[in-house]
Amino acid sequence: MEPLRILHSEAATSFGGQEQYILRMMLAMRARGHHLEAVCQPHAQLVTRLRDHGFTVHTTLMDGPVNFVKGAAFVRSVLKAGRFDVLNTHSRRDTILAGTGARLAGTPLIVRTRHLAKKVGSLLSYTVIPHRVTTASDFVRNHLIERGVPPEKVATVRPAVDLPPVPEHSTLRHELKLAQNDVLVGCVAVMRAEKGHRELIDAMKPLIHERPNVHLVFAGGGSPVFEQVQAYVAAQKLERRVHLLGARNDIPNVLAGLDIFALATRREASGTVFVEAGAAGLPTVGTRVDGVPEMVQDGVSGLLVPLDDIPALTDALRTLIDNPGLRQTMGRAGLRFCRENSPFSPETMAATIETCYARWLAELRA
Numbered sequence: 001m002e003p004l005r006i007l008h009s010e011a012a013t014s015f016g017g018q019e020q021y022i023l024r025m026m027l028a029m030r031a032r033g034h035h036l037e038a039v040c041q042p043h044a045q046l047v048t049r050l051r052d053h054g055f056t057v058h059t060t061l062m063d064g065p066v067n068f069v070k071g072a073a074f075v076r077s078v079l080k081a082g083r084f085d086v087l088n089t090h091s092r093r094d095t096i097l098a099g100t101g102a103r104l105a106g107t108p109l110i111v112r113t114r115h116l117a118k119k120v121g122s123l124l125s126y127t128v129i130p131h132r133v134t135t136a137s138d139f140v141r142n143h144l145i146e147r148g149v150p151p152e153k154v155a156t157v158r159p160a161v162d163l164p165p166v167p168e169h170s171t172l173r174h175e176l177k178l179a180q181n182d183v184l185v186g187c188v189a190v191m192r193a194e195k196g197h198r199e200l201i202d203a204m205k206p207l208i209h210e211r212p213n214v215h216l217v218f219a220g221g222g223s224p225v226f227e228q229v230q231a232y233v234a235a236q237k238l239e240r241r242v243h244l245l246g247a248r249n250d251i252p253n254v255l256a257g258l259d260i261f262a263l264a265t266r267r268e269a270s271g272t273v274f275v276e277a278g279a280a281g282l283p284t285v286g287t288r289v290d291g292v293p294e295m296v297q298d299g300v301s302g303l304l305v306p307l308d309d310i311p312a313l314t315d316a317l318r319t320l321i322d323n324p325g326l327r328q329t330m331g332r333a334g335l336r337f338c339r340e341n342s343p344f345s346p347e348t349m350a351a352t353i354e355t356c357y358a359r360w361l362a363e364l365r366a
Contacts, residue, residue: 001354001358003033003034003035004034004035004085004086004354004357005034005035005082005083005084005085005086006029006034006035006036006037006084006085006086006087006088006357007036007037007038007039007075007078007079007082007084007086007087007088007098008022008025008026008036008037008038008039008087008088008089008090009038009039009040009075009087009088009089009090009094009095009097009098010022010038010039010040010044010046010089010090010091010094011040011041011062011090011091011092011093011094011097012044012046012090012091013041013043013044013045014045015045015046015049016190017115017159017270017272018090018091018115018116019045019046019049020159021090021113021115021136021159021160022038022046022090023046023049023050023053024159024160024162024346024349025157025160025349025350025353026038026050026053026055027053027346028160028346028347028349028350029350029353029354030055031346031350032350032351032354034354036055037055037056037057037058037078037082037084038050038055038056038057038058039057039058039059039060039074039075039078039094039098040057040058040059041059041060041061041062041063042059042060042061044059047059058074058075058078060074060075062093062094062097063093068096068097068100071097071098071101072097072098072100072101072104073101074101075087075097075098075100075101075102075105076101076102076104076105077105078101079101079102079105079107080105080106084107085107085108085109085357085361086107086108086109086110086111086357086361087099087102087107087109087110087111088111088112088113088134089110089111089112089113089125089130090112090113090115092125095112095125095129095130096124096125096129099112099125099129099130100129103129108361108364108365109131109132109357109360109361109364110129110130110131110132111130111131111132111133111134111356111357111360112125112126112129112130112132112133112134113133113134113135113136113157114126114133114134114135114136114140114144115135115136115140115269116140116269117137117139117140117143117267117268117269117290117291118267119143120143120144120147123147123148123149126144126147126149127148127149127150127153131153131360131364132153132154132155132356132360133149133153133154133155134154134155134156134157134353134356135154135155135156135157135269136156136157136158136159136269136270136291137156137158137269137270137290137291137294138156138291138294139269139290139291139293139294140156140269140290140291141154141155141156155352155356157349157352157353157356158270158294158343158344158348158349158352159270159272159344159349160344160345160346160348160349160350161272161275161276161279161338161342161344161345162276163275163276163279163338163339163342163344163345164252165252166252166255166256166279166280166281167252167253167256169256170253170254170255170256170257171253171257172184172217172253172254172256172257172258173257176215176217176243178215179213181213182213182214182215183211183213183214183215183259183260183321184215184216184217184257184258184259184260185204185214185215185216185217185258185259185260185261185262185285185317185321186216186217186218186219186254186255186257186258186260186261186262187200187216187217187218187219187220187261187262187263188219188220188248188251188254188255188261188263188273188276188277189218189219189220189263189265189273190220190221190222191218191220191221191222191223191225191226191229192222192225193225193266194265194266194267195220195225195263195264195265195266196263196264196265196266196287197218197225197229197264198228198229198232199264199308199310199313200216200262200263200264200313201216201229201232201233201236201238201242202310203264203310203313203314203317204216204242204314204317205236205238206314207314207317207318207321208238208241208242211321214241214321215241215242215243216238216241216242216243217242217243217245217254217257217258218242218243218244218245219245219246219247219248219251219254220245220246220247220248221246221247222247226244226246229244230244251276252280255276255277255280255282256280258280258282259282259320259321259327260282260283260284260285260317260320260321260327261273261274261277261278261280261282261283261284261285261302262284262285262286262313262317263284263285263286263287264286264287264313265286265287265289265292266287266289266307267289267290268289268290268291268292269290269291270291270294270295271286271290271291271292271294271295271296272295272344274286274292274295274296274302275295275338275342275344276338277334278295278296278301278302278334278335278337278338279334279335279338279339279342281331281332281334281335282331282334283301283302283303283320283326283327283330283331283334284296284301284302284303284330284334285302285303285304285305285313285316285317285320286302286303286304286305287304287305287306287307287313288304288305288306288307289307292304297333297334297337300330300333300337301330301331301333301334301337301338302330302334303316303319303320304316
């Protein structure tokens with residue numbers, strides 16, 4: 001197809017999974033020959049990340065009615081001057097602001113990407129302003145359809161997951177002074193209440209008491225939940241068996257030191273960390289919520305349990321802790337699912353969104 005000119009917009013100023021999705025999509029689409037730029041708020045962390053990769057980033061404030069008027073006019077001028085084919089928005093605020101600018105500019109295709117698993121309120125930023133919608137998982141797509149978005153106007157574009165090579169050796173056990181025959185169950189997630197750190201501790205507690213070689217490792221920071229979890233571990237007198245690493249920049253090294261990955265999340269639009277764990281050769285244990293079942297092959301690469309069912313979570317963990325052969329079998333299945341012909345590769349992500357853009361542009365021009 002002919003190269004497209006695509007402008008992405010994002011109102012958020014922090015850098016998390018949603019912003020990582022944008023960065024990886026832009027990199028993957030540029031690799032396919034398309035021209036990409038972005039518009040963000042001046043103080044957004046995404047600005048620096050994108051510019052470091054050589055992208056042009058336009059900035060405008062997006063908060064408040066005055067900035068809405070100025071911002072919409074600014075985006076309109078950017079779109080017209082750049083003769084963009086596509087505006088792809090990512091948050092409600094920038095969808096309304098940048099989408100209004102795109103409507104005024106006559107941009108051929110406006111796409112809204114929905115990243116979150118939270119319930120949608122107003123459909124304004126899904127059915128009125130954009131022409132089409134993409135979602136990060138089938139779960140989110142189905143929710144939008146239930147809320148009234150026509151099925152033919154919404155498509156799933158799964159997030160790309162960065163899969164570095166698995167380290168040959170991990171320093172984690174040496175760091176924690178643990179033996180090679182100790183069984184390490186680990187969780188990599190920012191410390192938020194909905195990530196289920198406390199529930200995982202509750203599920204692990206009887207296993208820790210029964211088995212002297214079982215340990216639980218948390219990698220991830222975030223106040224005040226980090227401090228709350230720390231206090232909970234101390235209150236349970238589990239400090240020697242539950243290890244809080246805080247925020248880490250060596251996640252592949254951490255994953256390589258584990259035997260089992262577990263995350264008792266309450267809400268997850270996609271749950272790409274399960275893919276990262278599977279790609280590290282780890283069997284995974286998780287909750288059957290939102291988009292998680294799309295990331296774990298239940299009974300093949302991991303085990304999923306109902307939300308808030310602590311006994312079931314304990315049983316799933318016990319099954320893997322007590323069965324090294326099953327851990328290896330599920331770990332190999334995770335490697336195949338996540339690394340070989342992976343639906344989570346940047347190439348797959350780019351090919352999927354490219355196909356959507358081309359089809360939707362043809363439909364709208366017809």
